[in-house]
Amino acid sequence: MRDPAPWQRRYERIALLSLLFGLISQYLMIGHSFGINVPLFVALFYGLYFYAVQGRIGGFDQWRGQSKSGWLLCLPIALLSLTYVLFANTLFQSLNIVVLPALAAAQTVLLTRSSAKPWYRAAFYHDVLYVAIFKPITYISVPFELFASRFLPNGFISEASSPAVSRARRIVLGLLLAAPLLLIVILLLASADSIFQSLLNRIPSLFGDVSIGNGIVRLIAAFAIALYAFCYLWTLLFRRTGEQLQTPPARLAKVRFLFDPITAETLLICFNLVYLVFAAIQFSYLFGAASGLLPEGAAYADYARQGFAQLVVVSIINLGLLLGGLHLVKREGQTAETVRKISLSLLVGCTIVMLVSAFSRLQLYEQAYGFTQTRLLVHGFMLFLGLVLLMSLIRIWREHFSLAKAYIGLAVAAYVVMNYINIDAIIAEQNSIRYSSTGKIDLEYLKTLSPDALPALVKLQKEHQNDLPALTPIIDSIRNAAIEHGSWQSWSWPQQRARDIDD
Incomplete structure (x- = not known):
C-alpha cells in the first residue's frame, strides 16, 4: 500500500472519527430519553471538532480564527447541556433541542471565521444558517471520493504487492464494502420472512437484542450523523461564506468510481450467497412446503401474506447493485468478465424470485384484507421492475444493448398501460x-x-x-x-x- 499524502491521512482520520461519532451517538440517543447522553453527545462533537480544525487550512497552517466571543459561548453551551442532567422541565428541554445546536453552530463558525460578518449583525446568522444547513449538502460526495482516492485501484492495491497479497486485499475490500449494505438487506429479508429470521436466530448472538426495525433505524441514524458531521467539518475547513478560502484537494474531484473486478465479484458473491438461501425458502413457500419450516406458534397464512414491502425494497437495492456492476466495474480479462456476468445474472435471478414471492404474498394479502388502489399499483410496479430486470439481464450479456432506451421506453409504456387498465x-x-x-x-x-x-x-x-x-x-x-x-x-x-x- 502506498504512503498517502499528509493531507489525505488527516482527512481519512476525520472521516473515520466522524463514523465513530455517528455510531456512538446512535447508541447514546436512539431509544433513550434525554439525560446524561446530551452532555456526552456535546462533548463528543467538540472533541471531533477541535481535532478537525487543527491547522484548519489544508492541514498544515496553525489554527487561526480564535475569537473571544466564540470562546465565551462555551459557558452557555455547557450549562444548557447539563440542564438535561440536573432538571426535568419538558418546556426547556424541548427548546434546548433547537437552542443548543444553534449556539454550537454559531460558535464553530466564529472560531473558524467561516463568516466575515460580525456576530452582532443579522447577516452573520444568515451565514451560520447557510454553513450549518445548506452548504454541507454540497459536500455529501466528498467522503466517498476521499475513500475512492485511497482504496480504489492505484491506491489500496499496490503494484509492488505480490499477486496473492494483492488479491487478498481486493477480497477484503469487497467484504468491507458488502458488509454495511448486506446487513441492511439481511435485516429486511428477516423482517419479510419468519423462516429466514428463524434461520438467522440459530446463529448465536448475530444481532444481539437489537430488533430488525431498530437495527435498521440505528444504522441509518449512525450513517446520517456521521455523514453530516464530516460534511459540516469539511465546510468549516474549506469554505468561508462569500469568499473562497481554499478549494478541497483537486485530486478528489478527478476520482472516477471504477471498482476492481475482484473486489466487485467478492461483493456480489456475498449478496448472492444470502439470496440463494432466501430463494430456496421462497421456493418452499411457493410450493407450500414452508408450513413445515415455520417457527412454533406461527400460522402459515400469516407468514405467506407478510413481507411483500420489504421484498420490493430489497429488489430495488438489487437493481442499484446490478447497475453498479454493469457500469462501475473495471474490465480485466475474460475470466473476470465471465465471473462478473454470471454473478450479475444470478443476482437478477434471485431478485426475480423475490419479486414473484412478493407478488404472491400481496395477492394473498389482498384476498385477506381487500383490494385498494395502492395495492394494485404495487402489483404494477413489481411487474414493471421484473421487466426492468429482464432488460438488464439482456444488457449483461449484450454490451451494446442500450439500457437507457429500454428503461425509458418501458417506463412510458408501463405508465400508459396503467392509465388504460381502468384500475x-x-x-x-x-x-x-x-x-x-x-x-x-x-x-x-x-x-x-x-x-x-x-x-x-x-x-x-x-x-x-x-x-x-x-x-x-x-x-x-x-x-x-x-x-x-x-x-x-x-x-x-x-x-x-x-x-x-x-x-
Missing part, C-alpha cells in the same frame, strides 16, 4: 368477487372510487340487494358526483355511463 373498475370487480366468496367488503373504501367502478358496483348491488343495503347510497353518491356538472364541455364516457345507469 377503479378492477378494484370494484375484485372486491365484489371477494365479497361473494368471503362475505367481507370495505364499503367505506368503495365510497372513494371514481365512476369507473359503477358498473361493477351496480352488478354487485343487484346480486346482493338484500345483503348490502348500504351499497345503494354509495352508488347514488358516486353517480350524482359524476353527473353533477352536465355541460357538454365536461362530457366524458364515465359521466355518460353514469347517466345511462341512472336512466
Whole structure:
C-alpha cells in the first residue's frame, strides 16, 4: 500500500472519527430519553471538532480564527447541556433541542471565521444558517471520493504487492464494502420472512437484542450523523461564506468510481450467497412446503401474506447493485468478465424470485384484507421492475444493448398501460368477487372510487340487494358526483355511463 499524502491521512482520520461519532451517538440517543447522553453527545462533537480544525487550512497552517466571543459561548453551551442532567422541565428541554445546536453552530463558525460578518449583525446568522444547513449538502460526495482516492485501484492495491497479497486485499475490500449494505438487506429479508429470521436466530448472538426495525433505524441514524458531521467539518475547513478560502484537494474531484473486478465479484458473491438461501425458502413457500419450516406458534397464512414491502425494497437495492456492476466495474480479462456476468445474472435471478414471492404474498394479502388502489399499483410496479430486470439481464450479456432506451421506453409504456387498465373498475370487480366468496367488503373504501367502478358496483348491488343495503347510497353518491356538472364541455364516457345507469 502506498504512503498517502499528509493531507489525505488527516482527512481519512476525520472521516473515520466522524463514523465513530455517528455510531456512538446512535447508541447514546436512539431509544433513550434525554439525560446524561446530551452532555456526552456535546462533548463528543467538540472533541471531533477541535481535532478537525487543527491547522484548519489544508492541514498544515496553525489554527487561526480564535475569537473571544466564540470562546465565551462555551459557558452557555455547557450549562444548557447539563440542564438535561440536573432538571426535568419538558418546556426547556424541548427548546434546548433547537437552542443548543444553534449556539454550537454559531460558535464553530466564529472560531473558524467561516463568516466575515460580525456576530452582532443579522447577516452573520444568515451565514451560520447557510454553513450549518445548506452548504454541507454540497459536500455529501466528498467522503466517498476521499475513500475512492485511497482504496480504489492505484491506491489500496499496490503494484509492488505480490499477486496473492494483492488479491487478498481486493477480497477484503469487497467484504468491507458488502458488509454495511448486506446487513441492511439481511435485516429486511428477516423482517419479510419468519423462516429466514428463524434461520438467522440459530446463529448465536448475530444481532444481539437489537430488533430488525431498530437495527435498521440505528444504522441509518449512525450513517446520517456521521455523514453530516464530516460534511459540516469539511465546510468549516474549506469554505468561508462569500469568499473562497481554499478549494478541497483537486485530486478528489478527478476520482472516477471504477471498482476492481475482484473486489466487485467478492461483493456480489456475498449478496448472492444470502439470496440463494432466501430463494430456496421462497421456493418452499411457493410450493407450500414452508408450513413445515415455520417457527412454533406461527400460522402459515400469516407468514405467506407478510413481507411483500420489504421484498420490493430489497429488489430495488438489487437493481442499484446490478447497475453498479454493469457500469462501475473495471474490465480485466475474460475470466473476470465471465465471473462478473454470471454473478450479475444470478443476482437478477434471485431478485426475480423475490419479486414473484412478493407478488404472491400481496395477492394473498389482498384476498385477506381487500383490494385498494395502492395495492394494485404495487402489483404494477413489481411487474414493471421484473421487466426492468429482464432488460438488464439482456444488457449483461449484450454490451451494446442500450439500457437507457429500454428503461425509458418501458417506463412510458408501463405508465400508459396503467392509465388504460381502468384500475377503479378492477378494484370494484375484485372486491365484489371477494365479497361473494368471503362475505367481507370495505364499503367505506368503495365510497372513494371514481365512476369507473359503477358498473361493477351496480352488478354487485343487484346480486346482493338484500345483503348490502348500504351499497345503494354509495352508488347514488358516486353517480350524482359524476353527473353533477352536465355541460357538454365536461362530457366524458364515465359521466355518460353514469347517466345511462341512472336512466
